[in-house]
Amino acid sequence: AVVSTQSTGVNLGQGFPDFPPPQFLKEAWSDAVNVPSAHWNTRGQGYPRLVTALSDMYSPEFARQIDPMTEIMTSVGAYEALYAALTAFTDPGDEVILIEPHFDSYSVVVEVCGGKPVYVPLKPEGDPNNANNWVLDKAEFEGAFSSKTKLLVVNTPHNPIGKLFTAEEMEFIATTCQKHDVLIISDEVYERCVFPGHDHHRIANVPGAWDRTITVGSAGKSFSMTGYKLGWAVGPQPLISTLQAVHQTAVYSAPTILQEVIARCVEREIQLKGKEDAYHTQLPKIMEEGCSQIISACKDAGLGVVEPFGGYFILVDTSPLGLEFDTSQVEYDVQCVHWLTEHKKLAGIPLSLFFGKNKHISEKYIRLCFAKSEQTLKAGGDIIRDILK
Amino acid sequence: VKNMEIAHADKISNLGGPNMWIEWGNLARENKACNLGSGFPNFSLHPDLKDELASAAENPVTCWYTRAQGHPRLIDELVATYSPLFGREITTTEAIVTIGAYQGIYWTFEAFIQAGDEVIVFNPMFDAYSMDSELTRAKCVPISLKLESDSWVLDKELLANSFNNRTKMIVLNTPHNPTGKVFSRDELEFIAKLSKEHNCLVLADEVYDRYVFEGYEHLRIASLPGMWERTITLCSVGKMFGVTGWRLGFAFGAANLIEKLFRICICDTFGSSTILQEAVAGMLERQRLCVPSKESYFQWAGKIFAENYAKLQKAFTEAHMPVVRAEGGFFMIVDCSKRRFNFQESPEFQSSEEDLDIKIAKAIVNEFKLSVLPLSLFYGSNSDDKLTSYLRVCYAKSPETVDKAVEIIKSFE
Numbered sequence: 121a122v123v124s125t126q127s128t129g130v131n132l133g134q135g136f137p138d139f140p141p142p143q144f145l146k147e148a149w150s151d152a153v154n155v156p157s158a159h160w161n162t163r164g165q166g167y168p169r170l171v172t173a174l175s176d177m178y179s180p181e182f183a184r185q186i187d188p189m190t191e192i193m194t195s196v197g198a199y200e201a202l203y204a205a206l207t208a209f210t211d212p213g214d215e216v217i218l219i220e221p222h223f224d225s226y227s228v229v230v231e232v233c234g235g236k237p238v239y240v241p242l243k244p245e246g247d248p249n250n251a252n253n254w255v256l257d258k259a260e261f262e263g264a265f266s267s268k269t270k271l272l273v274v275n276t277p278h279n280p281i282g283k284l285f286t287a288e289e290m291e292f293i294a295t296t297c298q299k300h301d302v303l304i305i306s307d308e309v310y311e312r313c314v315f316p317g318h319d320h321h322r323i324a325n326v327p328g329a330w331d332r333t334i335t336v337g338s339a340g341k342s343f344s345m346t347g348y349k350l351g352w353a354v355g356p357q358p359l360i361s362t363l364q365a366v367h368q369t370a371v372y373s374a375p376t377i378l379q380e381v382i383a384r385c386v387e388r389e390i391q392l393k394g395k396e397d398a399y400h401t402q403l404p405k406i407m408e409e410g411c412s413q414i415i416s417a418c419k420d421a422g423l424g425v426v427e428p429f430g431g432y433f434i435l436v437d438t439s440p441l442g443l444e445f446d447t448s449q450v451e452y453d454v455q456c457v458h459w460l461t462e463h464k465k466l467a468g469i470p471l472s473l474f475f476g477k478n479k480h481i482s483e484k485y486i487r488l489c490f491a492k493s494e495q496t497l498k499a500g501g502d503i504i505r506d507i508l509k
Numbered sequence: 510v511k512n513m514e515i516a517h518a519d520k521i522s523n524l525g526g527p528n529m530w531i532e533w534g535n536l537a538r539e540n541k542a543c544n545l546g547s548g549f550p551n552f553s554l555h556p557d558l559k560d561e562l563a564s565a566a567e568n569p570v571t572c573w574y575t576r577a578q579g580h581p582r583l584i585d586e587l588v589a590t591y592s593p594l595f596g597r598e599i600t601t602t603e604a605i606v607t608i609g610a611y612q613g614i615y616w617t618f619e620a621f622i623q624a625g626d627e628v629i630v631f632n633p634m635f636d637a638y639s640m641d642s643e644l645t646r647a648k649c650v651p652i653s654l655k656l657e658s659d660s661w662v663l664d665k666e667l668l669a670n671s672f673n674n675r676t677k678m679i680v681l682n683t684p685h686n687p688t689g690k691v692f693s694r695d696e697l698e699f700i701a702k703l704s705k706e707h708n709c710l711v712l713a714d715e716v717y718d719r720y721v722f723e724g725y726e727h728l729r730i731a732s733l734p735g736m737w738e739r740t741i742t743l744c745s746v747g748k749m750f751g752v753t754g755w756r757l758g759f760a761f762g763a764a765n766l767i768e769k770l771f772r773i774c775i776c777d778t779f780g781s782s783t784i785l786q787e788a789v790a791g792m793l794e795r796q797r798l799c800v801p802s803k804e805s806y807f808q809w810a811g812k813i814f815a816e817n818y819a820k821l822q823k824a825f826t827e828a829h830m831p832v833v834r835a836e837g838g839f840f841m842i843v844d845c846s847k848r849r850f851n852f853q854e855s856p857e858f859q860s861s862e863e864d865l866d867i868k869i870a871k872a873i874v875n876e877f878k879l880s881v882l883p884l885s886l887f888y889g890s891n892s893d894d895k896l897t898s899y900l901r902v903c904y905a906k907s908p909e910t911v912d913k914a915v916e917i918i919k920s921f922e
Contacts, residue, residue, distance in 0.1 A: 136574050141569065150563075153563070156551070159554050160752075160754045161549055161747075161754055196756075199778060199779050200777060203778070207518065208521060209517060211518045214518075225779070228775070344572065346572070346573060347571055347574050347575060349780065361525065362517045362525070364525060366521060368524070370612060370778075371756065374756065375782060376754030377562075377755060378782060
């Protein structure tokens with residue numbers, strides 16, 4: 121349930137950038153549209169030019185030679201890759217560990233498959249105003265595994281907290297999964313939105329984890345074009361071929377023309393890797409800048425924030441607003457978001473929506489999206505600064 | 510490696526096996542064949558589509574998510590375009606955008622079909638229907654169309670006897686792939702009557718709806734009395750505008766049916782790309798507003814298909830391969846048993862136990878570099894009455910491709 125306020129307010133709720141697309145996208149289109157076969161059916165598992173480019177991009181990052189034809193599958197958004205991964209492996213009665221707060225589609229799909237989500241929370245240890253301090257309780261995490269545990273989903277950079285899982289955390293999670301022979305789905309859609317100076321750690325790179333991990337990526341998030349709905353899964357052939365069986369049945373293939381366009385975008389990134397002009401050099405700075413604008417506005421308004429290190433989102437502690445609600449039926453943060461929309465024309469998302477079980481942790485947090493245009497950030501910032509008036 | 514023991518979900522056990530499209534696509538590719546096997550047009554992008562795509566790419570909103578059920582501009586255009594086609598005022602909750610009609614088929618099975626249900630389909634058939642029956646553990650009940658002196662006939666008694674209290678759905682594909690049959694009003698009314706009597710759903714796969722030959726009319730079963738509330742109609746952008754790579758389609762039906770499809774939508778893909786939906790909305794609008802003095806896309810493409818059909822019919826007939834009259838759609842059925850090819854003399858050919866049409870189609874692609882598909886592939890695995898002497902030929906191709914094919918056919922020996 122997204123509360124959005126069209127032209128009469130500022131939407132910092134849903135996670136999509138509203139700034140213009142990168143310039144090179146236009147050029148990619150004008151070339152791509154003239155490739156006749158880009159408008160026809162293609163290889164279901166992925167358009168050759170795109171899977172080749174993805175392999176070239178990812179092989180160094182996974183420190184292995186990724187086979188484009190067998191170890192990559194393109195999909196209708198990362199959303200469909202997640203659907204394929206969960207559906208391919210979840211039987212009725214299987215348990216799937218979800219680290220919460222979590223992106224809502226994970227539990228929806230698990231339940232549709234007749235599986236049982238098992239929630240393990242991230243909780244602040246020490247200063248809650250630092251996203252990386254929201255951590256798993258190791259004993260609680262290990263205790264969540266049972267003989268029925270089939271899969272685990274981990275998301276880094278994390279939506280909604282903005283946490284970057286550390287190498288040690290990835291190793292701990294991977295080792296536990298290995299001990300219980302559990303498959304890992306790693307949702308890394310925000311991998312190109314890691315703030316400068318911070319590191320993205322891939323669980324598939326933990327020694328021994330590649331063989332049990334499906335890594336999901338997104339063109340929409342990597343190139344600020346969420347409306348394109350083009351993503352992918354990377355992993356060992358036995359796992360990818362199983363995802364492919366679902367993909368082949370549900371959609372057959374993602375649009376060829378979009379894969380042609382995105383192949384060109386990926387190739388450009390490979391050519392410009394590490395240089396100023398690379399979009400993946402610029403995007404982290406754009407995200408960090410947007411984030412700091414929201415943080416600055418929140419601090420001016422006396423609101424607490426959980427400072428993130430990547431992704432699109434920031435958690436804002438609304439307790440200083442001093443709002444009082446009857447929480448016997450509806451959570452505080454849900455009512456708070458409604459209040460903000462109605463009275464301040466500012467849309468956010470209540471944190472409790474991201475919890476399947478431990479909603480009490482969400483307390484008074486709301487999630488705001490900072491992956492927005494200058495104009496939206498300024499308008500949002502102005503509302504936030506005036507909020508206590 | 511331990512992960513090899515990570516079992517896939519039981520539900521997908523029947524999926525992902527050898528796929529006819531992959532196998533025969535590979536054969537065509539390896540031989541760099543003139544391809545009349547694959548069922549999609551290989552036109553260059555029509556200038557109007559190119560314009561719409563360029564406008565859509567310029568529009569910043571196309572970088573953003575749109576409504577999962579369908580981009581508002583496209584849904585509004587669907588209502589405007591299809592209301593007259595269905596003869597009713599369609600509302601915005603009675604349409605949903607799909608990733609190709611293919612996803613429409615998947616959603617319909619996932620939303621409505623359970624283990625033990627029976628699904629009636631007409632043989633020969635597009636393989637997705639039997640595949641999705643297997644996925645949902647339903648029983649696929651194929652009713653073979655009978656080939657009687659140059660037309661495909663529906664055996665009404667056989668059909669009526671196939672319904673029972675487990676029958677949940679009947680799939681009606683018209684214009685029909687692979688036969689090219691356009692179901693008549695009488696046949697539609699008969700099917701409608703049975704589906705109402707047995708309270709069944711109808712999945713009307715009408716992806717070739719814009720292309721029927723002169724003298725025939727595409728009729729929509731959903732517009733018959735009492736049928737809108739039990740029919741899901743699928744249409745295809747890919748087939749209608751020659752852009753199967755865009756992966757876009759539509760499903761129409763009563764709001765309560767569409768709502769069920771939407772429940773699957775929010776699980777598997779949560780909507781389609783904004784940019785392609787925007788471009789298609791513009792293209793549909795152009796067709797709808799096309800003045801009678803100007804040629805619509807459908808008229809333009811339809812003329813090409815008719816010319817292609819005539820050329821191929823002549824070429825095959827002269828090669829002693831009689832053509833079963835096609836009424837609409839993209840395909841013609843050609844009898845390959847009335848002449849002898851030289852390759853049929855070879856010991857490999859004679860000793861092979863594959864069906865005749867499969868052997869001939871493989872030899873034609875390997876020796877003559879022309880790809881066509883054997884009709885027997887389109888019969889479900891539990892069909893004991895499949896025809897094995899015919900080839901499916903796609904004439905919905907560019908004139909250049911068809912001209913090349915004609916030259917090849919002339920060289921058959």
